[in-house]
Amino acid sequence: THKSLRLKDYDVGPFIGLVVTIVCGTVFFLVQLREYYWNSYTIADSVYGSVFYLLTGFHGMHVVVGTIWLMVSLVRLWRGEFSSQRHFGFEACIWYWHFVDVVWVALWCLVYVWFGGWLYMWWFKMWDGDVY
Numbered sequence: 714t715h716k717s718l719r720l721k722d723y724d725v726g727p728f729i730g731l732v733v734t735i736v737c738g739t740v741f742f743l744v745q746l747r748e749y750y751w752n753s754y755t756i757a758d759s760v761y762g763s764v765f766y767l768l769t770g771f772h773g774m775h776v777v778v779g780t781i782w783l784m785v786s787l788v789r790l791w792r793g794e795f796s797s798q799r800h801f802g803f804e805a806c807i808w809y810w811h812f813v814d815v816v817w818v819a820l821w822c823l824v825y826v827w828f829g830g831w832l833y834m835w836w837f838k839m840w841d842g843d844v845y
Contacts (some may be wrong), residue, residue, distance in 0.1 A: 731787045738780035745773045775813050782806045
């Protein structure tokens with residue numbers, strides 16, 4: 714999307730990229746809401762529940778903000794407010810999304826792999842139950 718804009722492709726490339734990214738952000742948030750609805754624990758159940766909902770909730774909030782920012786960028790692109798040389802708002806949005814992506818990778822490793830028990834169960838099986 715950014716490359717298309719820099720190459721002065723104002724017709725198809727950036728529009729398709731923005732729409733696909735908006736759809737992905739929306740789907741991510743809807744999957745998160747579904748997960749919240751079907752979870753067997755709440756924020757008040759344990760330390761894990763508190764940490765899980767706090768971290769994933771803040772991330773979900775940033776996904777919503779980023780998706781709204783993408784929608785604003787799509788409207789601005791449609792109105793012709795971006796050019797190959799003047800598109801700082803769009804570039805800032807791209808940097809914001811890269812930050813949100815990197816945070817999600819770290820959160821996924823922390824919340825789902827480590828705290829979620831995958832790493833513990835692997836360690837437990839590796840040492841035949843003798844974890845201490």
